Amino acid sequence: MASTKEYGSETDDETASTFSLTEEDHTLGNALRYILNKDPRVAFVGYSIPHPSEERVNLRLQTTGPLARDVLKDALQDMMALNDHVRVKFEKAVEDYKAVEGMREMSVGVSGSGRLFLVIIV
Amino acid sequence: MLFVMDATISGPHFAIPLHLAPFKQLLCFSGEQNFIRFPTVRIRELKDDYIKFELRDTDTSIANALRRIMIAEVPTLAIDLVEMESNSSVLNDEFIAHRLGLIPLKSERAMEMRLSRDCDACDGDGSCEYCSIEFNLNVKCNSDQTLDVTSHDLVSSDPSVVPVDNSFAQDISGFDAPEARGVLIVKLRRGQELKLRAIARKGIGKDHAKWSPAATVAFQFEPEIHINEALMETLTLEEKKEWVDSCPTKVFEVDPQTQQVVVVDAEAYTYDEEILKKADAMGKPGLVEIISREDSFIFTVESTGAIQASQMFINAIDILKTKLDAVRLSFDTEEADDQFGELGHHMRGGGIDLVSRVIQ
Numbered sequence: 022m023a024s025t026k027e028y029g030s031e032t033d034d035e036t037a038s039t040f041s042l043t044e045e046d047h048t049l050g051n052a053l054r055y056i057l058n059k060d061p062r063v064a065f066v067g068y069s070i071p072h073p074s075e076e077r078v079n080l081r082l083q084t085t086g087p088l089a090r091d092v093l094k095d096a097l098q099d100m101m102a103l104n105d106h107v108r109v110k111f112e113k114a115v116e117d118y119k120a121v122e123g124m125r126e127m128s129v130g131v132s133g134s135g136r137l138f139l140v141i142i143v
Numbered sequence: 144m145l146f147v148m149d150a151t152i153s154g155p156h157f158a159i160p161l162h163l164a165p166f167k168q169l170l171c172f173s174g175e176q177n178f179i180r181f182p183t184v185r186i187r188e189l190k191d192d193y194i195k196f197e198l199r200d201t202d203t204s205i206a207n208a209l210r211r212i213m214i215a216e217v218p219t220l221a222i223d224l225v226e227m228e229s230n231s232s233v234l235n236d237e238f239i240a241h242r243l244g245l246i247p248l249k250s251e252r253a254m255e256m257r258l259s260r261d262c263d264a265c266d267g268d269g270s271c272e273y274c275s276i277e278f279n280l281n282v283k284c285n286s287d288q289t290l291d292v293t294s295h296d297l298v299s300s301d302p303s304v305v306p307v308d309n310s311f312a313q314d315i316s317g318f319d320a321p322e323a324r325g326v327l328i329v330k331l332r333r334g335q336e337l338k339l340r341a342i343a344r345k346g347i348g349k350d351h352a353k354w355s356p357a358a359t360v361a362f363q364f365e366p367e368i369h370i371n372e373a374l375m376e377t378l379t380l381e382e383k384k385e386w387v388d389s390c391p392t393k394v395f396e397v398d399p400q401t402q403q404v405v406v407v408d409a410e411a412y413t414y415d416e417e418i419l420k421k422a423d424a425m426g427k428p429g430l431v432e433i434i435s436r437e438d439s440f441i442f443t444v445e446s447t448g449a450i451q452a453s454q455m456f457i458n459a460i461d462i463l464k465t466k467l468d469a470v471r472l473s474f475d476t477e478e479a480d481d482q483f484g485e486l487g488h489h490m491r492g493g494g495i496d497l498v499s500r501v502i503q
């Protein structure tokens with residue numbers, strides 16, 4: 022799995038860092054960039070894949086004050102929460118859909134299409 | 144060096160959904176106010192190997208991460224090692240081994256299984272229940288009729304891992320339908336035989352497409368179509384019909400009663416802009432305005448049958464979470480190194496490149 026290496030800036034200012042994520046690509050790079058961009062503490066964020074045949078993402082992060090690594094860690098947590106949320110919503114939606122479908126099939130089996138209409142409206 | 148940039152910093156502030164409210168403190172890692180949007184999901188169509196759903200209130204980068212993971216990183220099982228005992232068919236050994244690899248296998252177990260390269264219970268030789276499943280095939284043709292060797296002839300050592308069988312699908316008519324006969328591997332004439340042992344392993348689509356559970360995974364932006372009614376009324380009925388017909392997909396229609404142009408299927412629009420060019424050519428620019436809503440996505444997921452389509456999406460979320468965890472944990476090991484220096488590094492078995500913090 023991925024490993025991360027942090028490169029500080031020339032002035033040893035830890036509010037600006039480049040993180041080098043190995044074994045990752047646009048899948049994680051672009052999603053992290055989006056989440057970080059939503060964070061008001063972020064002054065700049067961008068990512069690049071220096072060479073297409075090397076599995077590596079360089080993520081540049083500059084903040085308005087806090088440590089860059091802390092902001093990145095928060096972004097990871099935020100995205101985790103987002104994922105959990107989508108998972109819950111998706112499973113709920115599938116369950117609801119199956120319940121409605123099941124009810125429709127049952128009502129078709131019992132009393133034909135007249136009932137079918139009712140159930141859909143409900 | 145190229146940076147992908149996005150100038151917008153924070154979007155509208157969304158409230159936390161009710162079921163997550165108790166965790167509000169826990170959720171807001173990155174500030175007092177929660178600026179992460181929480182998406183909503185609605186299922187439109189659901190079958191075992193097909194799902195169509197809406198994902199709203201999120202961003203392309205999130206939708207695309209999930210799409211890419213479904214295609215290339217959700218694990219499945221596929222035949223990876225073939226030992227030929229006898230092969231007198233017209234196809235050579237490598238050709239048959241390749242064909243066997245491409246047969247989709249039921250892979251509900253794949254998420255719990257180990258990759259054979261990470262398995263310490265065996266050397267990846269197929270004798271291990273954690274990383275491999277054995278198949279046997281032994282067919283000989285003894286008649287003058289050509290014999291089809293199909294995926295049905297593969298005998299699995301695990302009843303939960305078998306070649307995908309579509310013969311119970313609804314649309315197949317009759318016993319002799321080609322889908323009901325399984326996946327064709329090779330044809331044998333009288334006297335030819337095929338005998339082999341095959342090992343199926345866990346893998347991901349990134350390594351080889353045979354491990355991808357996805358037949359199609361796509362998302363589209365939801366189009367928002369606004370007709371300029373005032374301008375539209377300046378057109379004659381003939382012109383309206385001509386304009387409606389200029390769209391390659393059936394998006395608009397002239398209502399036979401009111402003779403007004405109405406949108407019948409906004410999602411059929413393929414962003415080809417033919418309709419806009421037609422309006423310009425007719426001297427009516429601005430007749431219609433079409434915006435793609437870049438925070439609403441309509442996902443179409445088709446599975447090969449290896450994993451249920453809805454499960455594919457759930458697995459994709461779980462994999463994205465493990466990725467995030469891996470990045471976060473690699474930070475922690477780095478911090479441990481800062482604290483214990485070389486000692487901690489050596490105690491972990493000399494971890495490869497998480498060690499040094501480069502300060503220039």
